[in-house]
Structure formats: structure tokens, C-alpha cells
Amino acid sequence: MTSELEQAPARTPLYARHIALGGRMVEFAGYALPVNYSKGVLAEHLFARAKAGLFDVSHMGQAFLSGREAARKLESLVPGDLLALEPGRIRYSQFTNEQGGILDDLMITRLAPGATGERLFLVVNAACKTADFAHLRARLPDLRLEILEDRALLALQGPSAAAVLERYLPGVSALGFMSQGAFVWRGFELFVSRSGYTGEDGFEISLPADAARPFADALLLEEDVEPVGLGARDSLRLEAGLCLYGHDIDTTTSPIEAGLAWSISKRRREEGGFPGAARIKKELAGGLTRMRVGLLLEGRAPAREGAEIANAEGVVIGRVTSGGFAPSLGRPIAMGYLPPAYALEGTLVNLIVRGKPLPARVVATPFVPNRYYRPAKA
Amino acid sequence: MSETLFTKDHEYIVVDGDAGLVGITEFAQGQLGDVVFVELPEIGVARKKGEQTAVVESVKAASEVYAPVAGEIIAVNDELADNPALVNEDPHGKGWFFKIRIADAGELSGLLDKAAYDALIGSLA
CATH class of the missing domain: 2.40.30.110 (Aminomethyltransferase beta-barrel domains)
Known part of the structure; x- marks a missing residue:
């Protein structure tokens, strides 16, 4: 039985803020999100390239995956090299299917090991997250998957992002691209990644839902920060030549066809050991x-x-x-x-x-x- | 003396004698967002009422613009080629799309006057 309530788009912790900022709300991957705010897509896009744009990407899926040899076990589902990934470093990879197509693309961060073994932090696409998490549970049953439904995700992207964020999270500007660190703001624990999907320098900030609104409000008071909606998020990632899942990549496209061979190390190309490895090997050998x-x-x-x-x-x-x-x-x-x-x-x-x-x-x-x-x- | 009428699809037509100047309304440009390209018809082509006559591309999507009444296209706004943002900045002035020679003035009675159009967009807001 499906009720109307279940069909209504979900709201992120910043929903009321989007409305107050004049956001033109649309449904995206089951969430109510702003396609743009009052200044429009063009102005928001150019502002992110010139200063810093604040994006609400709380619809994306966040999870911890932990257990003995978690990195090696996750390598059975993705072609990315996780054994070589050091704590505090981030890898971009893809869940592949047996035909070498892409089920989703994701960011994988290796955290410091815990009492129960290795710990990984995953960020996956909103539209795929239910399927991704089911896939992980089915294929890696002896690892612990902790879905972080009570955490929001913000992105601060643009040349001013580091200087602005440093004022709230001292030390954050020392993080290098594709590195991650834990920070505390007003008693809340934030996981900050120097990454994003705009081609600009910037950060993705995972934080408790209760902290999202005050933290976003603080950043939005900054002269160099303006909110940016889904419209400019798409035009920024397109200019950066980055793939959008469900459009540029899907279950029929392989990572090699998609120009993502850089995300597969020499060891993984040689050893295989992930779904669809045969197709990827063939395509790398010139069979595209x-x-x-x-x-x-x-x-x-x-x-x-x-x-x-x-x-x-x-x-x-x-x-x-x-x-x-x-x-x-x-x-x-x-x-x-x-x-x-x-x-x-x-x-x-x-x-x-x-x-x-x-x-x-x-x-x-x-x-x-x-x-x-x-x-x-x- | 000119009179401005509207369609339910958010085109306007400024009727002056047997000619009408057509564009999209202030409400429509606000809905579309930043306009980046306008495809205009060729001068001399005939259009039926409701037939696709132009295309307006915003940063978000492509939208069709229909002829409010039947007629022949007698002028197009060439300035939109270099400056499509005129549609956002001045939709009822410099952002006009094309001029049509009205084939049948009787078709004008099927269009909305300003009060009726304002009521329509009020119901959409």
C-alpha cells in the first residue's frame, strides 16, 4: 500500500532555508530541492566560479562500511584501488555489474581503523542509494554497513571556499584535494572532504542534520558565499567534464568507455577481481x-x-x-x-x-x- | 491604438491594425530563467493558430512558442541572436520575438485580456 505521504518528496534539513532564500523547488531523486534561487542559474554558476557557492547535497547517500579487511572486500565490487588508499584519503570509483556496466559512481574515504577493523566512508548518488546499500548488504554480508540518515551534506565550492571555511574550521585549508579530516564546530562532528563536482577547489561537509541549518546560515552570511541550486550544479559539472550518473554513465556504459580509466590502478587492471573485469580488460587492450x-x-x-x-x-x-x-x-x-x-x-x-x-x-x-x-x- | 492580448501558453500579442507583435510574458520569462538562445521563424512563412513558431532555450530547457493567431510572419527580432537575455530583461519591449500579419481578426476573440491573464497566472502562483 502506498500512501500520499510516502510519495511526497523528502525534505532535507535545509528545506525551510531553501524556501526562505527564494528557491524554485523541484523534485529530484525523491527530494524537494531548489533548481535555482532568486538570482538564477547563470548568476549562481558564475558566482561559484568567482567566489564560493554553497550547495545542499543532503539527498546523497552517506554510510560507514567497516569490518575486517573492509577495503579488500569492497574491492570485489568496485575497480578502484582501495588497498593503496591511506587513511584520510578519498578515491573516486564505480560499482560495476557483471557486464562491466556502471551501477553507480561513488566516493570512498578510508578512515582510521577502529576496534572492529577497517572503516570506510561512502558517498553515493541519491537516485541509486537504496539499491547501492542493498547491493553492499547482499554482497558483503560480513561487513557492517551503517547508513547515516541523520547526517546532512553541504558542498562549498569555488576559489574563496578554503579561506571562508578556514574561519570556521581552523586547519581545514591544509587538506589536499581528495583528502578528508574530522573537525568540530559548536560541538558537532564534521567530516570534511576536499572534493566536489564543480571543477573548482572546494569541500564537501558531512554534518549532523541539527547542525546543517546553523552552519549553512553562518556560511551564507559571508560576503563571498551564495547559495547555488541544482541548475548551476549541473552546468558547473558539465563544464568540468564530469559524468552525471543516469545520463553520461549507466548500466550499459563501462568505466573505460566513459573515460574513467584513470580511476583504475595498474594492479586492479591486471588482477581484476571486480564485476565485469573481463570487459574492462578487453576495452583497455583496444577493444573499445x-x-x-x-x-x-x-x-x-x-x-x-x-x-x-x-x-x-x-x-x-x-x-x-x-x-x-x-x-x-x-x-x-x-x-x-x-x-x-x-x-x-x-x-x-x-x-x-x-x-x-x-x-x-x-x-x-x-x-x-x-x-x-x-x-x-x- | 494597440491592444495587448494573451494566450494560456504565456505568449502575448500586441495588436496594431492587421499586425501583431508576439513575445512571451514577464511571467513566462521568470519561469524559464536565463534565456540563452531563441530560434525564430523565417520571414514569409505562414502559421496556423497554435502552431509552433519559435523555440526559446533557457539554461534549464527548451520551450516552444506558438502563434497566438494564424498569419504570415512579416518580421523577426534579429537582436535576440546576439542578445537573447533581452527576453528576460524586457520581455514586453525589446524582447519581442516576431511580427505576424493577422489572417483572421475573429481569432483574437479567443485570446485572454489582461485581467483574464492576470487571473490565470494568479492561480498558478
Whole structure:
């Protein structure tokens, strides 16, 4: 039996704040979230690139996975190298299926070991979290999975993020890209990761639900911080050339096709031992039939997800998986899949929009250079 | 003397004699968000009432713009090619889309006047 109550979108701890800030609320992955606030997507996007944007990403799934040899056991479900991951470091990886497709992509942080063994902190996509957690429980029954439903997740992204956050969490600006640390703010425990999905330097902050509103309010009082909704979150990640699950990657695309080979170490490529390893090995050896590419449109009309990609002869050779206007570039960009013969930089193709061919060129991603913080080694 | 009428799909038409200047309303531009591209019809084409005549692309999505009445397209706003943001900044002025020669003035009676349109958007807010 399904009641209306169960169907209503869930609210994050910042729901009332989104409304007060003029958020245009939409349902996204079962949650009521703002697509933009009163200044609009363009202004929010450019502000995040210039100063710092605050994003509510509390809809994402957070969990601890712990137990004896938790890292080695999780390697049986993801191609990422977790044995080599040191405490306080973060790895981007994917849950793969037996066919080498992607069930979800996720961030894995190794924490300091506890009394019960190794401890990992996972952040997964909202739309996949129920399935991901069921998958973990079914496949790794001897590990303890603790789903953190009472924690919110905020992202502070942009060149001013480190200076601002340092005022609240002294020492946080020393974290390097893809590193994590625990901090205390007004007695609340915060897990702070130097990561994000905008291409900018920035942080993702996991914090108790009760702390989310006062902490967000404190940050929003800062001159260099403004709230950013889902619309600009999408245009920022597209400019950064990052994959959006369910669009650029899904159960049919492999990590290699998606251009994510960098997330699979030499040891894992050789040893395999994760679902779909055979396909990934074959594709790495040159057996690719399609690859994710960046597409820079020549004109001003955007091409969106689903648009066909045609060659000069008009033959359909692929499809756009993400596309839209790039505010930082002032022109439309897209990503899609093409056969390797067409995936070379500079290749000219046409994106078919409302029956008309829009000229576009294959380009390297990111479209906008990323600015991750990588401190020089001492 | 011109008169402004509205459709339920949030187009406006400023009727002046047998011609009408068409655009999208202040309410519509607010709903769409930042406009980044407008696809305009070719001059000389004929459109039926309710037929797709232009496309407006915002940062969020593409939306169709329909002809409020039947007629021939006699002018388009070329300034939108370089400055689509005019649709947001001045939807009822510099952000107009196209001018149509009204084929049948009788079709105007099926459109909304300002009071009726304001009531419609009031019910959507």
C-alpha cells in the first residue's frame, strides 16, 4: 500500500532555508530541492566560479562500511584501488555489474581503523542509494554497513571556499584535494572532504542534520558565499567534464568507455577481481567500440541529452548524454558517445536538434580548466 | 491604438491594425530563467493558430512558442541572436520575438485580456 505521504518528496534539513532564500523547488531523486534561487542559474554558476557557492547535497547517500579487511572486500565490487588508499584519503570509483556496466559512481574515504577493523566512508548518488546499500548488504554480508540518515551534506565550492571555511574550521585549508579530516564546530562532528563536482577547489561537509541549518546560515552570511541550486550544479559539472550518473554513465556504459580509466590502478587492471573485469580488460587492450567525448558547438543553440550525433555524411554515429549552455564560456557544450574513429580532438560532427544539424567539434575535457588544490609535496 | 492580448501558453500579442507583435510574458520569462538562445521563424512563412513558431532555450530547457493567431510572419527580432537575455530583461519591449500579419481578426476573440491573464497566472502562483 502506498500512501500520499510516502510519495511526497523528502525534505532535507535545509528545506525551510531553501524556501526562505527564494528557491524554485523541484523534485529530484525523491527530494524537494531548489533548481535555482532568486538570482538564477547563470548568476549562481558564475558566482561559484568567482567566489564560493554553497550547495545542499543532503539527498546523497552517506554510510560507514567497516569490518575486517573492509577495503579488500569492497574491492570485489568496485575497480578502484582501495588497498593503496591511506587513511584520510578519498578515491573516486564505480560499482560495476557483471557486464562491466556502471551501477553507480561513488566516493570512498578510508578512515582510521577502529576496534572492529577497517572503516570506510561512502558517498553515493541519491537516485541509486537504496539499491547501492542493498547491493553492499547482499554482497558483503560480513561487513557492517551503517547508513547515516541523520547526517546532512553541504558542498562549498569555488576559489574563496578554503579561506571562508578556514574561519570556521581552523586547519581545514591544509587538506589536499581528495583528502578528508574530522573537525568540530559548536560541538558537532564534521567530516570534511576536499572534493566536489564543480571543477573548482572546494569541500564537501558531512554534518549532523541539527547542525546543517546553523552552519549553512553562518556560511551564507559571508560576503563571498551564495547559495547555488541544482541548475548551476549541473552546468558547473558539465563544464568540468564530469559524468552525471543516469545520463553520461549507466548500466550499459563501462568505466573505460566513459573515460574513467584513470580511476583504475595498474594492479586492479591486471588482477581484476571486480564485476565485469573481463570487459574492462578487453576495452583497455583496444577493444573499445565507443568513447565519451566533449563537444563544443559552433553556434549558440544548445543541444541537449538525447540529441543524435551525425557524421558529415549524415549518418547517426552517437548520441548526446549531457548538453546545455556553458555560462563560463558563453556558448553551448555537450558530452556524448562516439566510435573511436570519430573521438579524436578536432573531429567535426553535427548534433541534430529539431531536425537541424548543429556543427560541433570534438574537444578534450574539462571544458573549463579545473582548479583543484594540490599542495606541493614537502 | 494597440491592444495587448494573451494566450494560456504565456505568449502575448500586441495588436496594431492587421499586425501583431508576439513575445512571451514577464511571467513566462521568470519561469524559464536565463534565456540563452531563441530560434525564430523565417520571414514569409505562414502559421496556423497554435502552431509552433519559435523555440526559446533557457539554461534549464527548451520551450516552444506558438502563434497566438494564424498569419504570415512579416518580421523577426534579429537582436535576440546576439542578445537573447533581452527576453528576460524586457520581455514586453525589446524582447519581442516576431511580427505576424493577422489572417483572421475573429481569432483574437479567443485570446485572454489582461485581467483574464492576470487571473490565470494568479492561480498558478
